Amino acid sequence: MGITRKEVLRIFGAGAGAAAAGRWGLTAGATPVTAAEAAGATVVTRDIAVIGGGATGTYAAIRLRDEGRSVAVIEQQDRLGGHTHTYTDPATGAHVDIGVVVWHDLPLVRDWFARFDVPLEKANFDIPGQESLAVDYRTGKPVTGWTPPDPSAGLAAYAEQLARYPYLEAGFDLPDPVPADLLLPFGEFVRKYNVDSAVNMIFNFGQGLGDLLRQPTLYVFKNFGLDILRNLQVGFLTTSRHDNSELYRKARAELGEDALLCSTVVAADRDAAGHANLLVRGPSGIRLIRARKLLMTIPPKLDNLRGFDVDRTERRLFGQFRNSGYYTGVLRGTGIPDNLSIDNIAQHTPYHLPPLPGVYSISPTGVPGLHNVKYGSPGSLPAHHVKADILASIRRMRAAGTIDGSGRPEFAVFASHTPFELTVPTSAIAAGFYRELSALQGHNSTFWTGAAFHTHDSSLLWQFTESLLPRLTA
Structure with a gap:
């Protein structure tokens, strides 16, 4: 009883x-x-x-x-x-970090890892000979005539506006009234301040934000803030043993x-x-x-x-609170070359951003036969739904002849980081x-x-x- x-x-x-x-x-x-x-x-x-x-x-x-x-x-x-989750490949003993992969280069961070004798180094995730392919995951076909924009001008415009709100680096101690620009849907903020060329970079770095262009600018600033910009220049940290x-x-x-x-x-x-x-x-x-x-x-x-x-x-x-969904895993048997990253780039959408729910990218891990996958959604989804959608995306690429059709794709490991970004409506923020x-x-x-x-x-x-x-x- x-x-x-x-x-x-x-x-x-x-x-x-x-x-x-x-x-x-x-x-x-x-x-x-x-x-x-x-x-x-x-x-x-x-x-x-x-x-x-x-x-x-x-x-x-x-x-x-x-x-x-x-x-x-x-x-x-x-x-x-x-969210710090590491997969160890049983065949090679190699480690693949599928959750948190980098940290800020800050004294507090260095002291924290030194506390446990875990050595750090500057992060460098380039795979020798790595190539990238832009694919519309809805069709499985490569996207022609598209190259990533140079984000420099957009990042400079973004940084100039972000610098007006240094208090966002410490929490949500917002002034009253809340600045109107923080309440703008990010798509409107982008157009207002000519941030266009940086949208793809912000979208891919800020994975898990859900529908980026509709999110209040406040949440984008919180996710892609001043110290992120600093670390893009000085270099992020990761563990020397890659575990x-x-x-x-x-x-x-x-x-x-x-x-x-x-x-x-x-x-x-x-x-x-x-x-x-x-x-x-x-x-x-x-x-x-x-x-x-x-x-x-x-x-x-x-x-x-x-x-x-x-x-x-x-x-x-x-x-x-409402929330987005974020999911990650390691795939084997995909037929994707070990040096190839396949980015989800949509045809005929603003800034070529892929509609979500959907895959952000499938990228090399550095371990033969294994690829990392990242997936996002504007809301929570069951794990089985996300897995099925990822595998369906691979089947579409195979059917389109984009990747090799041999092998049986499956998950070596899968992790849900949901609920992810917790947000409230702009009316609540303003109130x-x-x-x-x-x-x-x-x-x-x-x-x-x-x-x-x-x-x-x-x-x-x-x-x-x-x-x-x-x-x-x-």
Whole structure:
């Protein structure tokens, strides 16, 4: 049978009060907690509970421990690192990073990797003899008469406008009123400031933004910002051993039992006296985590927050988020030459941008027989739908004679990074949505970091999280 209110009060402590019991999201959890499980729950007391063990959650947990605080990291996957995902080819032992591939050249980034003795180098992903082919993935046929535009003039115009908003590098601390240009659909911004020649570059660098030309310019600026432009000049960083997940394996080893993998929160009370209570289901059963504060790093979509005692303000704000979809993987048996990158370039569309949902590109990995694929969508799609569409694109190229028809294309690995870009309508931005979102810091003993509070960029999220540490350790 499901856990009763009386039993919840007994586990969480009478000080929580009956009103709190009514807020606990027990019935919203994926699997109800039985009375027997709850009665046998192991009690774990920590200074801070970190929800999510991706790039941001892992960084926060280690830094908090360095500051002398005890932590528990609750991660639903069987590994740390989130969007940093590395495939190891069983035939060669070679590594292919299919998620996060580069970082900003910043002192914080260099110090973070040095902390775990993971050497860095300037990123260079040129494959010897690599060639590119422009193909309209809707037909599978090469696009004739098209060459990538020189983005220089467009980037200069873009950078000039972006420089007017330096505060975007630190979060969503927007002025009131919000500048009108930030609310423009990016396609209108492009025409207004003659950014046209840079659109293809921004589209391909800012993969995962969904329909780029319709997104409010604010989100494009957040994704393709000032420090991105700086690093395009000085060079991004990647790991010398070409295994970006090494950092997270070492962090996992250091965290030890403080990293609760394959675990989910099934109930929460963030209004207990002097601490928050979390009922967590994991491989070893049910644990009761008692923490002074919570740090949330997961995407704050309401579906992701099942089991948490989301209050009226949080529900109103988080319920406005919509998201794009982003997917990546490694293909084998495609018939595509090992040195060939096939870019999705559409015929008869603005700036030749491919309609989404669709593939961004299929590109060499440097490992014989393996190609990386990137796929985007304006909204969430089931993994099986994305996989089927990618394979259908390859079949169209084969039918058109664009690539060799031999071999059986299949996925060596596939990863969904969805929900990806979290956005709200321009009307909400103008009405002060992000002021209200920022005001949630510290509300209900909870602090927030992650892409929805800044941007999809590990380096910049580490900086953002660093700025929260004084409040978390106070």
